[in-house]
Amino acid sequence: MTTPASPSLLVVDDEHGVREMLTMALEFVGFEVKSAATGRQALERVIRYVPDLVLLDINLPDLDGYEVCRLMRERGMAMPVLFLSARSELDDRVRGLDLGGDDFVTKPFELKEVAARVRALLRRYGAGGRPGAGSQLTVGDLRLDPDNHQVLAAGVPVQLTTTEFALLRYMMENPGRVLTRAQIQEQVWNHRAGGSGLVDTYIYYLRCKLGHRQPSPIRTVRGVGYLLCAD
Incomplete structure (x- = not known):
């Protein structure tokens, strides 16, 4: 063996x-x-x-x-x-x-x-x-392919860093669910050190790269965290 x-x-x-x-x-x-x-x-x-x-x-x-x-x-x-x-x-x-x-x-x-x-x-x-293999994720007009590290927003390719990709993937795996900043940091960065500012900064980057559609598919839940809208 x-x-x-x-x-x-x-x-x-x-x-x-x-x-x-x-x-x-x-x-x-x-x-x-x-x-x-x-x-x-x-x-x-x-x-x-x-x-x-x-x-x-x-x-x-x-x-x-x-x-x-x-x-x-x-x-x-x-x-x-x-x-x-x-x-x-x-x-x-x-x-x-x-x-x-x-x-x-x-x-x-x-x-x-x-x-x-x-x-x-x-x-x-x-x-x-290489990111772990998995099925493509689709939420609204967002599509994420874990195997090829590709993201489409309304059919348009979006270039994301490794961390931005991991953040979007986590949110797309939990559409419509409110994710706290602590949960996001634990999942994406594997720890809670650094404060919520790190999560807020990357949410801002992600919103900018996904386009300026109103309202944004990534919603802020005041005092709690963020959610990715499924509609």
């Missing part, structure tokens, strides 16, 4: 101690781990090893983590990116997610939390960073 291969990770951090600690901890819980100390080295190893997920520090000595992530997405590298950073401001999180990152852990972190975030991202996207 063939044993399934363990998920492969790339740990990118310029601090030797952090790289070693993460590598040992993640190997201990069953992952295959490679590491890199610079942004350019990270890009080279992503191409060489094609990991299932990248843990990416922001403060690197050559290309910072934001630029590494941007270049990865520009070159069609779709595996999930988990940012590691001492920065904890909402703007830093939003910038990282806008550039194609999938989650954000603030230093100092607990190793158990990092491993849990990694497992959650791999469950969500699967090996190679």
Whole structure:
């Protein structure tokens, strides 16, 4: 009987101690781990090893983590990116997610939390960073194809980031249901840290990209959260 291969990770951090600690901890819980100390080295190893997920520090000595992530997405590298950073401001999180990152852990972190975030991202996207297979979703004039990462609004293609796509997918899986900000953040970002401002910001982005139809299909339920109208 063939044993399934363990998920492969790339740990990118310029601090030797952090790289070693993460590598040992993640190997201990069953992952295959490679590491890199610079942004350019990270890009080279992503191409060489094609990991299932990248843990990416922001403060690197050559290309910072934001630029590494941007270049990865520009070159069609779709595996999930988990940012590691001492920065904890909402703007830093939003910038990282806008550039194609999938989650954000603030230093100092607990190793158990990092491993849990990694497992959650791999469950969500699967090996190679592809969203899990599923049937097309249709709500009103919105159509979402999880397999091909495509969205149509009234027949017009809509370009969404990975996070915007995950947010819209969650709402389309729950049409007509009021979703609290905490529920959205737990589902889309796998945690509640960062405050409701992160959810509000991405709802705004999503409304803009879906067009300026009035009323918007995404309704605000004051003091509670949001719902996607089915009509």
